[in-house]
Amino acid sequence: MKRQDSKMPMRVEPLRRATRPSFRALSTEFARFVRFILEELKPKGKILTPFNVITGVIILVGLVIIVVRFAKGLGAVTNLSQEFPWGLWIGFDVVTGVAFAGGAYVLTFMVYILGLEKYHPIARITVLNGFLAYAFYAGALLLDIGRPWHIFNPIIGNSFGAASVMFLVAWHFFLYTVAEFVEFSPAIGEWLGYRRLTRILQSLTLAAVIFGIMLSTGHQSGLGALFLMAKGKLHPLWYSSLLPVSFFVSSIFAGLSMVILEGTISERVFSDRIPGTHKASHGEIVVGLSRVCVGAMFVYLFLEVAKLINEGTIGYLATPMGAWYLLEVLGFMLIPAGLFLLGARSANLFMLKIAAFGTVLGVALNRLNVSIIAYKWNAPFHYVPSWMEIWVTLAVISAEIWALRWIVRRMPVYEEHEEHLDVEELSVKEGVQWKAM
Amino acid sequence: MDIRRRDFLKLTGLAAATGILGPGGNGRVLGAETGPKDDGYGLLIDTTRCVGCRSCELACAEANGLKEPEQFGDEAIFQRVRTTSPDAFTVVNRYETQKGQVFRKQQCMHCLQPACESACLVRALRKHPEGPVTWNDKKCLGCRYCMISCPFDVPKFEYNSPNPRIRKCTLCFERVKAGKQTACAEACPVEAIRFGKRSELLETAKTRIYQNQDSYVHSIYGEHEAGGTSVMYLSAVPFEQLGLNTGLDKKPYPELTQEYLHNIVLVDLFFPIFLLGISYAVKGREKEIKAQTREEER
Numbered sequence: 001m002k003r004q005d006s007k008m009p010m011r012v013e014p015l016r017r018a019t020r021p022s023f024r025a026l027s028t029e030f031a032r033f034v035r036f037i038l039e040e041l042k043p044k045g046k047i048l049t050p051f052n053v054i055t056g057v058i059i060l061v062g063l064v065i066i067v068v069r070f071a072k073g074l075g076a077v078t079n080l081s082q083e084f085p086w087g088l089w090i091g092f093d094v095v096t097g098v099a100f101a102g103g104a105y106v107l108t109f110m111v112y113i114l115g116l117e118k119y120h121p122i123a124r125i126t127v128l129n130g131f132l133a134y135a136f137y138a139g140a141l142l143l144d145i146g147r148p149w150h151i152f153n154p155i156i157g158n159s160f161g162a163a164s165v166m167f168l169v170a171w172h173f174f175l176y177t178v179a180e181f182v183e184f185s186p187a188i189g190e191w192l193g194y195r196r197l198t199r200i201l202q203s204l205t206l207a208a209v210i211f212g213i214m215l216s217t218g219h220q221s222g223l224g225a226l227f228l229m230a231k232g233k234l235h236p237l238w239y240s241s242l243l244p245v246s247f248f249v250s251s252i253f254a255g256l257s258m259v260i261l262e263g264t265i266s267e268r269v270f271s272d273r274i275p276g277t278h279k280a281s282h283g284e285i286v287v288g289l290s291r292v293c294v295g296a297m298f299v300y301l302f303l304e305v306a307k308l309i310n311e312g313t314i315g316y317l318a319t320p321m322g323a324w325y326l327l328e329v330l331g332f333m334l335i336p337a338g339l340f341l342l343g344a345r346s347a348n349l350f351m352l353k354i355a356a357f358g359t360v361l362g363v364a365l366n367r368l369n370v371s372i373i374a375y376k377w378n379a380p381f382h383y384v385p386s387w388m389e390i391w392v393t394l395a396v397i398s399a400e401i402w403a404l405r406w407i408v409r410r411m412p413v414y415e416e417h418e419e420h421l422d423v424e425e426l427s428v429k430e431g432v433q434w435k436a437m
Numbered sequence: 438m439d440i441r442r443r444d445f446l447k448l449t450g451l452a453a454a455t456g457i458l459g460p461g462g463n464g465r466v467l468g469a470e471t472g473p474k475d476d477g478y479g480l481l482i483d484t485t486r487c488v489g490c491r492s493c494e495l496a497c498a499e500a501n502g503l504k505e506p507e508q509f510g511d512e513a514i515f516q517r518v519r520t521t522s523p524d525a526f527t528v529v530n531r532y533e534t535q536k537g538q539v540f541r542k543q544q545c546m547h548c549l550q551p552a553c554e555s556a557c558l559v560r561a562l563r564k565h566p567e568g569p570v571t572w573n574d575k576k577c578l579g580c581r582y583c584m585i586s587c588p589f590d591v592p593k594f595e596y597n598s599p600n601p602r603i604r605k606c607t608l609c610f611e612r613v614k615a616g617k618q619t620a621c622a623e624a625c626p627v628e629a630i631r632f633g634k635r636s637e638l639l640e641t642a643k644t645r646i647y648q649n650q651d652s653y654v655h656s657i658y659g660e661h662e663a664g665g666t667s668v669m670y671l672s673a674v675p676f677e678q679l680g681l682n683t684g685l686d687k688k689p690y691p692e693l694t695q696e697y698l699h700n701i702v703l704v705d706l707f708f709p710i711f712l713l714g715i716s717y718a719v720k721g722r723e724k725e726i727k728a729q730t731r732e733e734e735r
Binding site: 170 | 579601694709
């Protein structure tokens with residue numbers, strides 16, 4: 001079917017909604033829509049690049065492991081045990097991944113609530129990254145939970161475990177993914193060429209952003225709150241009643257650091273898709289985001305000190321776990337924060353990127369410490385992920401990059417939003433004709 | 438004045454929780470309902486009486502359709518400390534203590550306010566008024582948060598099954614409903630396991646301690662641990678020598694996340710309004726600036 005279509009010499013015309021929808025118009029429209037989608041499904045660019053071959057192999061082997069996991073149970077592919085029920089798939093894919101995806105809610109807050117237009121050019125790509133992250137982490141979650149066919153029980157079942165932080169996280173997670181999709185949907189509307197639909201979707205953006213921020217506050221902190229139940233199991237240096245707050249605050253700089261790093265990578269990879277004006281403002285954006293990071297990081301470090309004093313755990317600093325904790329907080333939080341501060345002053349982009357990289361490592365270390373490493377730190381046989389768990393994690397990341405690339409190559413992710421500019425300019429000129437259109 | 442404000446916030450939270458979360462919430466989030474009182478059934482395990490015959494293990498396996506206990510009748514099994522598993526809801530271990538070798542049976546403690554129950558997002562784990570904490574096959578989605586939460590590490594997961602279940606002692610819920618005692622209590626030849634109402638068990642325990650002051654430590658494990666449990670222990674030696682965690686909170690575990698849940702309900706209620714306010718304020722300011730620049734241009 002697909003092959004036949006692709007043989008036809010065909011120019012894809014922008015789709016336009018028929019003014020008077022008749023059955024015939026609708027059916028030709030539908031046929032056009034299908035042709036357009038089929039045309040877009042074809043890969044663009046070279047297929048056999050080293051990146052594609054490597055990630056392709058990773059994904060294929062990952063799929064085999066996933067089949068084994070569903071046929072024989074989690075024990076066949078993971079090193080999980082009765083002592084360690086959560087491993088890499090929760091600790092990294094979900095707990096760490098969600099922190100990294102925090103850039104979307106922080107950036108939409110800056111752009112749509114605070115009206116900081118400077119950051120508008122990267123709003124769409126950030127939201128897209130966030131949405132894909134959630135879509136794929138939810139996917140990874142399906143692999144980890146034992147009975148995924150019951151995944152919608154907390155949403156539709158008549159069995160609301162409302163006293164559970166997990167219940168709160170599940171709902172916020174689910175609704176946030178929807179909100180992110182709504183935030184990104186105008187780009188899909190533009191891609192399909194439906195102008196009116198795009199406009200309707202755009203009118204939903206502010207509401208989606210507001211709910212998105214609320215929902216992010218809930219589940220970012222909620223992931224930390226999950227471990228409040230692990231009292232006595234999580235090392236006292238990490239366990240604290242402030243866990244939800246520090247998870248929330250660290251998601252701010254983790255997300256923005258990710259935005260800085262992703263921007264650096266896509267600048268090279270998707271160079272042809274990024275307009276020149278955007279490239280010129282990139283440096284300014286990085287400096288601005290770095291300033292926000294510095295602020296949030298110092299709040300975080302202050303919280304860490306408050307925790308030590310509040311919980312009376314300073315004594316543990318002199319133990320081996322204390323050294324490990326200091327490496328996380330001083331080595332991967334304080335030093336990157338310092339680099340951010342210095343780099344933002346001198347607008348040294350290289351230094352800022354190093355700082356962002358250090359921060360990302362630091363937050364990953366923090367999340368892995370809370371969920372895996374410092375959890376039952378004194379157990380005689382501590383959990384270490386199996387190669388298959390690591391492999392599947394890499395496969396999930398590879399698949400996400402494929403999806404991202406597919407979308408960026410097709411949809412207006414980096415371009416200025418035409419519609420948006422139209423509306424802005426017209427309203428400045430006090431022209432209201434567009435409303436009558 | 439301060440108190441009033443607090444009450445107001447609590448009330449708002451309550452209204453929000455019942456409104457947003459619906460009947461499933463049951464007000465339990467807010468701790469309005471403190472869970473079953475002491476009148477449920479439970480077990481009193483007297484480790485001074487236990488002789489390590491493992492009859493309870495055998496009876497448990499039969500009652501629950503589990504595998505026969507491993508190395509049954511073989512003393513060598515006591516050389517290592519075992520834990521419960523998906524195939525063994527109760528195990529007896531031997532501990533070297535200051536008063537020689539002591540045996541202790543372990544199983545689910547059936548907390549009065551179970552951590553697992555509050556952790557479960559689909560209420561698959563429930564504390565019944567009769568005392569038992571049970572797991573529901575139709576609801577569980579296998580997230581294993583109960584295992585993270587349980588202070589006694591009781592829930593066990595079937596890692597080697599494509600349709601895994603959470604497995605643990607059910608305090609013989611079906612038997613209890615039918616008016617019988619648990620299989621383990623029935624099987625014990627030395628009356629080391631006593632089945633009964635928790636309040637009566639507490640009285641029995643206190644009487645035994647009072648009448649034999651030298652042969653018991655003067656406390657009951659499970660009276661207050663994790664907010665109190667339906668299964669309780671008596672011992673001649675400090676409980677930590679029997680592998681019991683004596684460092685547990687006396688507060689019920691659900692309280693650990695209660696405050697957070699209160700706060701997040703408020704965040705969900707007031708954040709959207711707050712954000713909408715900021716965005717309107719900013720928009721208004723932007724219009725002003727634009728109007729100004731236009732005038733300047735003229």
